[in-house]
Amino acid sequence: MSSQCPFAIDPMVGDLNGETARLRAEGPLARIDLLGVPAWTVTDHAIARQLTTDSRLVKDIHAWRLWTDGVVTNQWPLIGMVDVDRSMFNVDGAEHRRLRLKTAQALAPRRLEEMRPVIERLTVELLDDLAAAGADGAPVDLKSVFAYPLPMRVVGELMGVEREDHPQLLEWYKKFFSVMTPQDERLRVIGELDVYFTDQVKQKIANPGDDLTSAFIVADEGGEPLTEEEAIGNIKALVAAGHETTVSLIVNTVRALLGEPEQLAKVLAGDVDWKQVIEESLRWDGPVSHLLMRFATEDITVGDTVITKGEGVVMSYRAIGRDTAVHGETADEFDVTRPTANRHLAFGYGPHICPGAALSRLEAAIALPALFARFPDLRLAVPDSELGNLPVLTQNDLAALPIILN
Numbered sequence: 001m002s003s004q005c006p007f008a009i010d011p012m013v014g015d016l017n018g019e020t021a022r023l024r025a026e027g028p029l030a031r032i033d034l035l036g037v038p039a040w041t042v043t044d045h046a047i048a049r050q051l052t053t054d055s056r057l058v059k060d061i062h063a064w065r066l067w068t069d070g071v072v073t074n075q076w077p078l079i080g081m082v083d084v085d086r087s088m089f090n091v092d093g094a095e096h097r098r099l100r101l102k103t104a105q106a107l108a109p110r111r112l113e114e115m116r117p118v119i120e121r122l123t124v125e126l127l128d129d130l131a132a133a134g135a136d137g138a139p140v141d142l143k144s145v146f147a148y149p150l151p152m153r154v155v156g157e158l159m160g161v162e163r164e165d166h167p168q169l170l171e172w173y174k175k176f177f178s179v180m181t182p183q184d185e186r187l188r189v190i191g192e193l194d195v196y197f198t199d200q201v202k203q204k205i206a207n208p209g210d211d212l213t214s215a216f217i218v219a220d221e222g223g224e225p226l227t228e229e230e231a232i233g234n235i236k237a238l239v240a241a242g243h244e245t246t247v248s249l250i251v252n253t254v255r256a257l258l259g260e261p262e263q264l265a266k267v268l269a270g271d272v273d274w275k276q277v278i279e280e281s282l283r284w285d286g287p288v289s290h291l292l293m294r295f296a297t298e299d300i301t302v303g304d305t306v307i308t309k310g311e312g313v314v315m316s317y318r319a320i321g322r323d324t325a326v327h328g329e330t331a332d333e334f335d336v337t338r339p340t341a342n343r344h345l346a347f348g349y350g351p352h353i354c355p356g357a358a359l360s361r362l363e364a365a366i367a368l369p370a371l372f373a374r375f376p377d378l379r380l381a382v383p384d385s386e387l388g389n390l391p392v393l394t395q396n397d398l399a400a401l402p403i404i405l406n
Helices: 016-025 044-053 093-106 110-131 142-147 148-157 161-177 183-206 211-217 228-258 261-268 276-287 357-372
Strands: 029-035 037-042 291-296 300-301 303-308 312-315 403-404
Touching: 016 211, 029 312, 037 044, 037 403, 044 300, 093 211, 110 142, 110 148, 142 228, 142 300, 142 357, 148 161, 148 211, 148 228, 148 357, 161 183, 183 211, 183 228, 211 228, 211 300, 228 261, 228 276, 228 357, 261 312, 276 357
Parallel strands: 037 312
Antiparallel strands: 029 037, 291 312, 300 303
């Protein structure tokens, strides 16, 4: 049972480890305050699996009482993550399966293997850029030079987004996610993203290509095409989610390994597989801190707690990854030999599990060993204690990772 006073999620992300520990101490299902808006959040692995597969929890914002009663409006800073265009991310049941089908086909194992050479080529290009930026021992930000451009270029190739547009997209997404962005400016950014992706879809309608955006709007053996609105919603969400999670996965894994030299040595010696490293990183310091939001269509009883019809539920995946019932008393420690590492829920669970999870894993499985093979002596350029997250409430988004290559 959670405390009566909602636990306030820190919008400045000043102490993510401390917040995660305190949130878990609130209980498996805790009352939280999201920038002035109350909700429930899940910190327990088993309850998360239960609720992410419960059809009484839906993505439709019109099931949220605070929204329909006008308590929450578009002036709430996080509304852009909840009130979104129609896409696979905010519908359920048969409609969700229909909107997700073409994405699932595009990211099937065979298609991913076809993307491997592309990812390997882009990785080599960016490692060259990293070497140039960090020449003569100069500190270089691994995030901005390597970890950000790689997944953005991969998702750009997948979706048919031109590379010249990537800097503008980065600027828009930074403003969109930051809690420091004034809401009027954030709404303007949302409008600019709408215009951009609407234009992208219209271009593909006129001149379809060999990309996922075109697949959304072309009828083929994969089923009926999506409407223009549905295609826009899908591409907008996929580009955002498709790069943000992988950026954090790469950066957080490098940081974790540099903080544990003995474990890094085992990995570089081949004693621990990179796949195991990636799964432990996802569990321990995953890309998503708090995933917004599902809404109860009727009262739902969980233990001695009742989620009332119309209330919102958040999944706090970082806290879920530290569940001692699943990962033992050392769950707060990074351990690449952990036998339960792959039992995390970092990419979600159930029907709405992240459709790009396999792609993100593939990118990390190519990028990380290539990075350490090229620069086996890379190290932090500043003490780990000086590293900090961006003011982004939902994503586990490190501001920068300054390193020295040799």
